[in-house]
Amino acid sequence: MKISNxxxxxxxxxxxxERYPVWLMRQxxxxxxxxxxxxxxxxxxxxxxxxxxxxxxxxxxxVDILGVDAxxxxxxxxxxxxxxxxxxxxIEKKGPWFExxxxxxxxxxxxxxxxxxxxxxxxxxxxxxxxKRELNGRVxxxxxxxxxxxxxxxxxxxxxxKTFSETRKLLYTNPKxxxxxxxxxxxxxxxxxxxxxxxxxxxxxxxxSWAGILGHKQYQEFGMKYIQQIVNAIEGPFTVFSKGAYSAxxxxxxxxxxxxxxxxNMNIEHARSLAGEKKTLxxxxxxxxxxxxxxxxxxxxxxLLHSFKSQRHIVNLGHGVYPDIKPENVxxxxxxxxxxxx
Amino acid sequence: MKISNxxxxxxxxxxxxERYPVWLMRQxxxxxxxxxxxxxxxxxxxxxxxxxxxxxxxxxxxVDILGVDAxxxxxxxxxxxxxxxxxxxxIEKKGPWFExxxxxxxxxxxxxxxxxxxxxxxxxxxxxxxxKRELNGRVxxxxxxxxxxxxxxxxxxxxxxKTFSETRKLLYTNPKxxxxxxxxxxxxxxxxxxxxxxxxxxxxxxxxSWAGILGHKQYQEFGMKYIQQIVNAIEGPFTVFSKGAYSAxxxxxxxxxxxxxxxxNMNIEHARSLAGEKKTLxxxxxxxxxxxxxxxxxxxxxxLLHSFKSQRHIVNLGHGVYPDIKPENVxxxxxxxxxxxx
Numbered sequence: 106m107k108i109s110n111x112x113x114x115x116x117x118x119x120x121x122x123e124r125y126p127v128w129l130m131r132q133x134x135x136x137x138x139x140x141x142x143x144x145x146x147x148x149x150x151x152x153x154x155x156x157x158x159x160x161x162x163x164x165x166x167x168v169d170i171l172g173v174d175a176x177x178x179x180x181x182x183x184x185x186x187x188x189x190x191x192x193x194x195x196i197e198k199k200g201p202w203f204e205x206x207x208x209x210x211x212x213x214x215x216x217x218x219x220x221x222x223x224x225x226x227x228x229x230x231x232x233x234x235x236x237k238r239e240l241n242g243r244v245x246x247x248x249x250x251x252x253x254x255x256x257x258x259x260x261x262x263x264x265x266x267k268t269f270s271e272t273r274k275l276l277y278t279n280p281k282x283x284x285x286x287x288x289x290x291x292x293x294x295x296x297x298x299x300x301x302x303x304x305x306x307x308x309x310x311x312x313x314s315w316a317g318i319l320g321h322k323q324y325q326e327f328g329m330k331y332i333q334q335i336v337n338a339i340e341g342p343f344t345v346f347s348k349g350a351y352s353a354x355x356x357x358x359x360x361x362x363x364x365x366x367x368x369x370n371m372n373i374e375h376a377r378s379l380a381g382e383k384k385t386l387x388x389x390x391x392x393x394x395x396x397x398x399x400x401x402x403x404x405x406x407x408x409l410l411h412s413f414k415s416q417r418h419i420v421n422l423g424h425g426v427y428p429d430i431k432p433e434n435v436x437x438x439x440x441x442x443x444x445x446x447x
Numbered sequence: 448m449k450i451s452n453x454x455x456x457x458x459x460x461x462x463x464x465e466r467y468p469v470w471l472m473r474q475x476x477x478x479x480x481x482x483x484x485x486x487x488x489x490x491x492x493x494x495x496x497x498x499x500x501x502x503x504x505x506x507x508x509x510v511d512i513l514g515v516d517a518x519x520x521x522x523x524x525x526x527x528x529x530x531x532x533x534x535x536x537x538i539e540k541k542g543p544w545f546e547x548x549x550x551x552x553x554x555x556x557x558x559x560x561x562x563x564x565x566x567x568x569x570x571x572x573x574x575x576x577x578x579k580r581e582l583n584g585r586v587x588x589x590x591x592x593x594x595x596x597x598x599x600x601x602x603x604x605x606x607x608x609k610t611f612s613e614t615r616k617l618l619y620t621n622p623k624x625x626x627x628x629x630x631x632x633x634x635x636x637x638x639x640x641x642x643x644x645x646x647x648x649x650x651x652x653x654x655x656s657w658a659g660i661l662g663h664k665q666y667q668e669f670g671m672k673y674i675q676q677i678v679n680a681i682e683g684p685f686t687v688f689s690k691g692a693y694s695a696x697x698x699x700x701x702x703x704x705x706x707x708x709x710x711x712n713m714n715i716e717h718a719r720s721l722a723g724e725k726k727t728l729x730x731x732x733x734x735x736x737x738x739x740x741x742x743x744x745x746x747x748x749x750x751l752l753h754s755f756k757s758q759r760h761i762v763n764l765g766h767g768v769y770p771d772i773k774p775e776n777v778x779x780x781x782x783x784x785x786x787x788x789x
Contacts (some may be wrong), residue, residue, distance in 0.1 A: 393615040
């Protein structure tokens with residue numbers, strides 16, 4: 106199906122654009138009262154994510170309400186360990202929690218092998234199909250997965266953590282186990298992302314939320330190595346977002362993907378000097394800017410736009426939008442980008 | 448009093464040393480069974496920190512037991528907001544918690560003004576005096592405080608946070624209030640640090656634990672500006688440890704302090720290239736290395752030592768030692784440093 110607003114896709118590929126495309130990480134979520142109404146009709150986050158009609162409904166909401174240039178499927182990166190046999194719960198105000206975690210070779214036996222990825226994650230794939238139908242070619246749909254290192258963090262730690270020291274401990278005490286698990290996650294992720302494309306996703310993004318807690322060498326060995334495998338296996342617009350991986354930026358620019366996501370602390374001019382015209386950069390307004398007044402939002406957004414030295418940009422925040430941001434403020438951000446002449 | 452092992456002080460000043468000095472952030476703490484025994488004799492962390500004899504006892508323990516080249520007074524960075532009129536509790540397994548927080552000008556009225564800093568923090572100063580007596584010149588004693596930005600984070604947020612988005616929100620919505628509070632924290636901190644020196648501290652360290660959550664410009668405005676005031680007001684060996692402040696490294700090297708602390712993700716050769724011979728660098732072994740075998744610890748520690756291109760180094764971890772690390776493993780780290788010939 107032809108996509109009428111394909112700015113996001115053209116910017117990804119480095120083609121000519123009339124203006125910069127804009128969307129927000131976590132745009133399908135608690136910022137919208139319309140989302141909260143759907144969310145209140147089910148038992149919890151997981152039921153919402155696992156009900157394709159509802160996941161599709163909240164995925165389309167920000168396209169209708171905020172006017173973003175891309176939709177991103179409503180789901181979670183933890184569906185992958187879940188599919189591998191390590192189920193998670195999403196605990197209100199606390200975040201994800203796994204009853205079982207992986208610390209030893211014997212824990213690996215908890216995981217199912219030779220799983221039918223498309224069958225186990227059929228609820229996401231079906232949500233993608235429904236969303237594509239409902240979008241009806243208005244804007245592209247982005248699919249996503251967590252990067253293997255970040256998924257490993259949750260499978261070892263069992264929940265969020267400030268330091269993920271259990272997982273980092275494993276890298277020193279049993280690197281073989283870490284690599285075996287990372288490879289299994291990678292294999293499943295590649296099948297999963299290809300299935301997302303097959304079901305209609307127009308582009309993909311890999312989230313490495315905990316990239317920043319590893320030093321340079323360790324991130325090369327336990328992070329980038331697997332990201333590279335995934336990127337090499339996938340065609341089309343693909344964004345890698347390694348949050349906090351400042352020292353990995355030069356290596357990220359050599360990946361065979363179209364786009365690099367930048368967090369709000371990354372210097373966009375420095376990133377451009379590393380990327381040249383090889384990569385599209387996505388980001389990176391500080392999400393806290395959206396707490397300000399509309400005029401302050403306009404000012405900070407214009408400052409970001411003025412800093413661009415290339416057309417290869419997709420405008421976004423440098424992190425997911427915070428749930429207590431007012432939709433009017435998000436709209437002020439989007440309006441400023443849309444009115445900006447390249 | 449003459450200090451017999453003054454390696455730490457000489458390394459701080461860039462004087463000649465026979466070997467690199469070594470100590471660990473959080474060395475006075477849960478890693479030692481001897482600490483846990485003292486801790487079990489009181490109601491909680493706060494009682495321990497507020498009882499000078501006991502605080503002195505656990506401060507000296509790692510000198511006796513681990514053989515570190517410096518002691519650091521057992522205390523907490525949150526004694527400063529506490530003294531300012533915003534009391535905290537330390538909740539087991541959860542961390543610090545403030546009943547009241549600062550979000551508006553009217554909240555500022557909760558704070559006491561014109562406080563007698565030395566009187567309110569007399570328990571820390573007395574612990575320093577007792578520790579100096581008990582150390583009897585064996586090794587230097589380090590005093591410390593939190594950097595104003597990190598203290599602001601707790602006074603606004605009221606507890607730990609992954610994003611400290613409430614505090615970052617304040618920087619956009621009410622920068623005037625943020626600056627007023629930062630200035631008040633700075634003024635108290637300068638008086639407090641000077642009092643620590645007067646009571647016998649031989650050196651000081653400023654901990655900016657949440658430096659890494661601000662972008663470059665914001666850290667200059669809300670972080671470095673106040674660190675600079677503090678550093679300029681203090682004489683003698685002084686370490687500034689701005690965790691995660693990668694883009695601030697060049698500016699940190701221009702501060703009028705002797706030493707810059709590096710977290711475990713910072714590249715020590717890059718930091719040296721920025722510092723030249725102007726600064727001593729402190730750090731930065733990944734604390735998770737200490738989960739490994741003794742031979743792995745030796746190997747990683749030697750790799751760190753080999754990377755030094757100057758004598759101006761104080762060896763430490765790149766973060767506080769994790770509480771479940773075995774004392775034997777800490778000893779293997781210390782032994783490797785002590786046996787290393789410059």
